Amino acid sequence: xxxxxxxNLTRVFETKxxxxxxxxKVSLEVRSGEVFGLLxxxxxxxxxxxxxxxxxLLPTSGRALVxxxxxxxEAKKVRGIIGFSSSSERVGFDFVTARxxxxxFSQLYGLSTSIANRRIEELAALLExxxxxxxxxxxxxxxxxQRLNIARxxxxxxxxxxxxxxxxxxxxxxxxxxxxxxxxxxKINSRTMFLATHNMFEAEEICDRVAIIDKGRIxxxxxxxxxxxxxxxxxxxxxxxxxGAQIDDPTQLEGVVGGTxxxxxxxxxxxxxxxxxxxxxxxxxLDILEKRRVRxxxxxxxxxxLEDVFISQVGAGFAERERSVEV
Amino acid sequence: MRFSFTxxAKVVIARxxxxxxxxxGDPLWILVNxxxxxxxxxxxxxxxxxxxxxxxxxxxxxxxGIAAYWGNVLWSMASQLSWDKRSGMLYLYITSxxxxxxxxxxxxxGGILGTLPSSIAVLITGTLLFKPPFSPPTITLVLIFMxxxxxxxxxxxxxxxLYLFLSREAEEINEALYEPVSFLSGIYFPSIGRSSxxxxxxxxxxxLIPLTIGMDSLRRTVFYAxxxxxxxxxxxxxxxxxxxxxxxxxxxxxxxxRRGRETGDILVTLK
Numbered sequence: 001x002x003x004x005x006x007x008n009l010t011r012v013f014e015t016k017x018x019x020x021x022x023x024x025k026v027s028l029e030v031r032s033g034e035v036f037g038l039l040x041x042x043x044x045x046x047x048x049x050x051x052x053x054x055x056x057l058l059p060t061s062g063r064a065l066v067x068x069x070x071x072x073x074e075a076k077k078v079r080g081i082i083g084f085s086s087s088s089e090r091v092g093f094d095f096v097t098a099r100x101x102x103x104x105f106s107q108l109y110g111l112s113t114s115i116a117n118r119r120i121e122e123l124a125a126l127l128e129x130x131x132x133x134x135x136x137x138x139x140x141x142x143x144x145x146q147r148l149n150i151a152r153x154x155x156x157x158x159x160x161x162x163x164x165x166x167x168x169x170x171x172x173x174x175x176x177x178x179x180x181x182x183x184x185x186x187k188i189n190s191r192t193m194f195l196a197t198h199n200m201f202e203a204e205e206i207c208d209r210v211a212i213i214d215k216g217r218i219x220x221x222x223x224x225x226x227x228x229x230x231x232x233x234x235x236x237x238x239x240x241x242x243x244g245a246q247i248d249d250p251t252q253l254e255g256v257v258g259g260t261x262x263x264x265x266x267x268x269x270x271x272x273x274x275x276x277x278x279x280x281x282x283x284x285x286l287d288i289l290e291k292r293r294v295r296x297x298x299x300x301x302x303x304x305x306l307e308d309v310f311i312s313q314v315g316a317g318f319a320e321r322e323r324s325v326e327v
Numbered sequence: 328m329r330f331s332f333t334x335x336a337k338v339v340i341a342r343x344x345x346x347x348x349x350x351x352g353d354p355l356w357i358l359v360n361x362x363x364x365x366x367x368x369x370x371x372x373x374x375x376x377x378x379x380x381x382x383x384x385x386x387x388x389x390x391x392g393i394a395a396y397w398g399n400v401l402w403s404m405a406s407q408l409s410w411d412k413r414s415g416m417l418y419l420y421i422t423s424x425x426x427x428x429x430x431x432x433x434x435x436x437g438g439i440l441g442t443l444p445s446s447i448a449v450l451i452t453g454t455l456l457f458k459p460p461f462s463p464p465t466i467t468l469v470l471i472f473m474x475x476x477x478x479x480x481x482x483x484x485x486x487x488x489l490y491l492f493l494s495r496e497a498e499e500i501n502e503a504l505y506e507p508v509s510f511l512s513g514i515y516f517p518s519i520g521r522s523s524x525x526x527x528x529x530x531x532x533x534x535l536i537p538l539t540i541g542m543d544s545l546r547r548t549v550f551y552a553x554x555x556x557x558x559x560x561x562x563x564x565x566x567x568x569x570x571x572x573x574x575x576x577x578x579x580x581x582x583x584x585r586r587g588r589e590t591g592d593i594l595v596t597l598k
Contacts, residue, residue, distance in 0.1 A: 013591060051591070054422045058588045079424045090414035093345055095352030100345065107341035108425035110334040136352060152419075 003160050003192040004030040004053065009062035011048050011216075022048040024216040025062065030209075032159075033190040035182055037197055037207035039306060041318035045216040046196035050162050053194070054084050067159045080109065083161040085153035087168035091145050094138040098129070098148050101137060102155055109156035116155070123151035126181055143174035150178055154185065160192040161185070167202060179206050198318055200306045212310050214321065219313045224306060231304045231312055233257060236282060237273045241295040244270030251315050253288055255281025260307075260317035269297070275304075275312050338429035339436065346403070346437025360398060361445040364391040365452055371515050372457045383516075385459030385550055390515040391449040393545070396479055397514065397538060399442045401505055404483030406497035407434055409490040412594065417491075421594055427584060428577050431487065435480035462552040471548055474562060475541025478569035482537050484576030491593060492583055512538035519543050537568040 011023040023045045030036040038046045051057040053066055055075040063070065069077040092101035099120055106116035124130045127147040132140055140148065146169075153161055163182075167175040183206050186193045197203055203210050204224045211221040220227055238244065242263060250259030250272060259274035276282060279301075289296055311317055350356050368391025372384040408431075411417040420430055454461070490497050510518070511533040517523050519530045519539055533539045544561040547553040555562070587593035 048591075056418060056421055056588065056594060057591045076424060079422055082422065084419065084422050086415060086418070088415060090416055092416075093349045095349045096345055100348060104341050104345045105419070105423075107337045108420070108423040110337055110424070156423075 001032045002029040003032050003067055004028070004036075004194060005063075005065040006049070006053075007063045009049070009052065009064055010060050011045075011052060011057065012060045022216050023052075023059070026213075026216070026218055028211055028218060028221060030160075030192050030194055032192055033186050034208045035186045035193045035195065035206050037195045037203040037210040038213055039197060039200070039203045039210050039310070040213035041198055041321040044213045044321075046198075046213060047164055048216075049213075050084075050164050050194070050196050054082060054162055055079055080156075081159040083153035083156060083158035084163075085149050085161070085166060086164035087146065087149075087166060087170070088164070091149045091152065092137055095136055097134050097136055098124075098140065098144075099133040101148070102152060105152045106155045111156065119155055119157070120151075123154055126184075127151055127177060142169070143171045146170050147174055147177065150181065158191065160194060163193070163195045163197075165197055165199075166195060167197075167199065175202075182206055203306055210306060212306070212313065214310070214314050220309065227306060227309045228304045231275070231309050233312060234276050234279050234282075235273065235302045235304045235308050236276060236285075237271060237300055237302055238285075238289065238296055239298040240270045240272060240289065241297070242268040242270055243292070243294045244272050244289070246292065246294070247272065250274050254284050256285070258311035258313075258315035258317075260311065260320060273302075273308075273317075275308055334424060335426055335429045338425045339433040342430050342433025343437035343440065346434055347441040350403075350437075350441040357445070360395055360442065361448050363398070364394040364445070365449045367391060367394065368449060368453055368515070369456065372453060372459075376457070381457075382460060382550075384453075384457040385461060386517070386546060387515050388450060388453030388457060388459055389545060389549060390542070391453060392446045393475070393538070393542060394509070394514050395442050395446045395449060396439075396476060397509065397512075398505075399438045400479050400483040401486075401501050401508075404434060404438050404480060405486035405490055406501060408487045409497040412491060417594055421584065421587075427580050431484050431576070431580065435483060438483070439476055439480060459550075461549055465548065465554065467553075467555050467558060468545070468548045471541065471544045471558065471562065471565070474565040474569060475537070475545065478537035478541060478565050478572065481569045481572035481576065485572045485579065486576075488576050488579035488583055492579065508536060508538065512536045513542050514538070517543065517546060537565060537572065540565050540568065 006026055006028045009023055009026045013020045013022055026049060038049065040046055048057065052059050053064055053071060055071050055078050058072055065071070066078045067081045071078050092104065102120045103113070103116050106119065111119070120133070124133050127150060129144050129147050132144050137145065150166065153163070167178055170178065179202065182193045185191045195207065207224060209221060210224050210227060212219045222230070245261060245263045247253065247261060250256050250261060253274065255277045257275045257277055259272060262271045264270070286296060307317055314321065368387045371387035375381065375383040375387060408417060411420065420427060490500060512518060513533065518525055518533045520543055523530055525533065540561055544558055544565065547558060583593055
C-alpha cells in the first residue's frame with residue numbers, strides 16, 4: 001500500500017523580481033514499511049517537497065496524498081498521522097528536561113499522559129538515551145539532542161515520518177543508532193520513513209529505494225543497487241599533482257560525461273573523478289593531462305556510487321551543483 | 328468535536344505548564360523578572376518620598392507589580408512565535424494537529440501563572456519597605472486585575488501574530504515598543520485622568536493601550552477606593568479591548584497560517 005502518493009507536483013516561488021521553479025511535475029509513490037531516500041544537492045527541491053507533504057506549503061499544481069489524505073484539502077488529517085524531524089530545528093525548551101519536552105510534544109497529538117510516558121521510555125530505550133531523560137535540554141550533548149529530536153518525530157506513533165537531513169552534523173555513533181532505528185521502524189512497525197538527504201552513504205546503506213532529484217525534477221527512482229548498475233559507463237579516479245586543479249570543468253575533456261575535482265591543498269594533490277562515455281577515452285585523457293603538464297600519480301576504475309549516477313545525469317557532482325544553484 | 332476540544336485543552340495545559348517550568352528553570356529569568364521591576368519601583372518610590380510625595384510611593388510599587396507582566400507579555404509572549412519560527416519550533420507546531428490558538432492561549436496562561444509570584448514578590452517587598460496607603464482589596468480590584476491581565480495578554484496574542492507577519496527581528500520591535508508603551512500606559516505615574524501631566528492629545532493615544540486603562544483603574548481602586556459605580560466605563564472598555572485584541576490576534580493567526588502555506592516564507596525561514 002502506498003502511504004505517499006505524489007502526482008505531477010509543481011511548486012513555483014514568486015518574488016517581485018523573479019520566479020523560481022522549486023518542483024517541476026514531481027511524481028512518486030512510497031509504500032508502507034519502506035525507507036525511501038530523496039537524494040540531491042542543496043537547493044534541489046528536497047525540502048520544498050517535504051514541506052508540501054507535511055502540509056506546511058501548498059503546491060502550485062499537482063496532487064499529493066499522505067496516508068490516503070490530500071495534503072491540501074485534508075491537512076488536519078494528514079498532520080495527525082505524520083512525524084517530522086529536521087537537523088536544523090530546535091528540539092524543544094532548553095530549561096525543561098528531555099522527558100518533559102517529549103511529553104509536551106505528545107500533547108500536541110492529544111496522547112494521554114500514560115501512553116505518552118510509555119512511549120517516551122520505549123523511544124529512549126531504542127535510541128539509548130534513558131539516562132539523559134531527566135536532564136535539562138541545554139545540558140545534553142549535540143548527539144543526544146539529535147536523538148531526542150528523532151524520538152520527538154516518532155512520539156505520536158506516526159504512519160509516515162519525514163526526515164530532512166536527519167543525521168546532518170551527528171556524531172558517527174549517534175548516526176549509526178539512528179539509521180538502525182529507521183530500518184527497524186520501517187520493517188517492524190511498517191512505517192514509511194521518508195528521508196531527504198544529500199548523504200550518499202546514508203542513502204545507499206538504509207534506503208530501499210532512492211529518488212535522485214535536481215533542480216526540482218526527479219531524475220531517477222530505483223533501488224540503490226539498480227541505480228548503480230544502470231550506470232554502464234566506467235568511473236575513473238585520477239590522482240594528480242595540484243596542477244590537476246587547472247581543469248575547471250571535467251566535461252571539457254573528450255569523452256567525459258561528467259565529473260568532479262577535489263583539491264587537497266595540504267598534500268598538494270588533486271583527485272579527478274570522471275564518468276567516461278567509454279573506456280577507450282581513458283588513454284586520451286591521460287594524453288591530455290600529460291600535455292597540460294598535469295602529473296598523474298595513479299588512476300583506477302571504480303565501482304559507481306549514487307553520486308556517479310547523479311553526475312552521469314547532470315554532468316556535475318553535488319558540491320558543484322550547490323555552488324551553481326540559486327536558492 | 329469532542330476529540331477536538333480534548334486536544335485543545337491538552338495543548339493549552341501542556342503549553343502553560345511548559346512555560347511555567349521553563350521560566351523557573353532559568354535562574355537568569357528570575358533575576359531579571361523579579362529583580363528588574365523591584366529595583367525600578369524601589370528607585371521611583373524613593374524618588375517620590377524624597378520629593379515630599381510619600382502618598383505616591385504606592386503608584387511606584389503597584390507599577391512594579393504590573394511591569395513584570397508587561398515585560399512578560401512583550402518578551403515572552405509577543406516575541407514567541409517569531410522566535411519559534413527562527414528556531415524551527417513553529418514548523419513542528421504547524422505540522423502537528425495542535426491548534427495554534429490553543430498554543431497561544433496556553434502560552435498566555437503560563438505567562439500569567441508564571442509571572443504571578445514575581446509580581447507578588449514586588450508588591451510585598453515594596454509594601455513592607457514603604458508602607459504605602461493601600462485600600463483593602465475588593466471584588467472590584469480582583470475583577471479589574473484579571474481583566475487587565477486578559478487585555479494585556481490579548482494584546483500579546485495580537486502582537487505575536489503581528490511580529491510573525493512583519494518578519495522583523497522580535498528584539499528590535501520589543502526595544503522599540505517597551506519604553507514608549509511603558510511611558511504612555513503610566514506604569515509608574517498616572518498618564519491619563521486629572522492627575523496626568525501629559526497633554527490631552529497624548530492622553531487620548533495612551534488610552535488606546537489596554538495597559539493604560541488597566542493601570543488607571545487599579546490605581547483608582549487601590550488608592551482612591553473607587554468602586555464599580557465609578558469604574559464601570561473603564562471595566563467595559565477593558566473587557567472590549569480584551570475581546571477585540573484576542574479576536575484580532577486569533578484571526579490574524581489564522582490568516583498568517585493560510586498565507587504562510589501559500590507563500591512559504593511566513594511560517595518558516597527559507598533556507
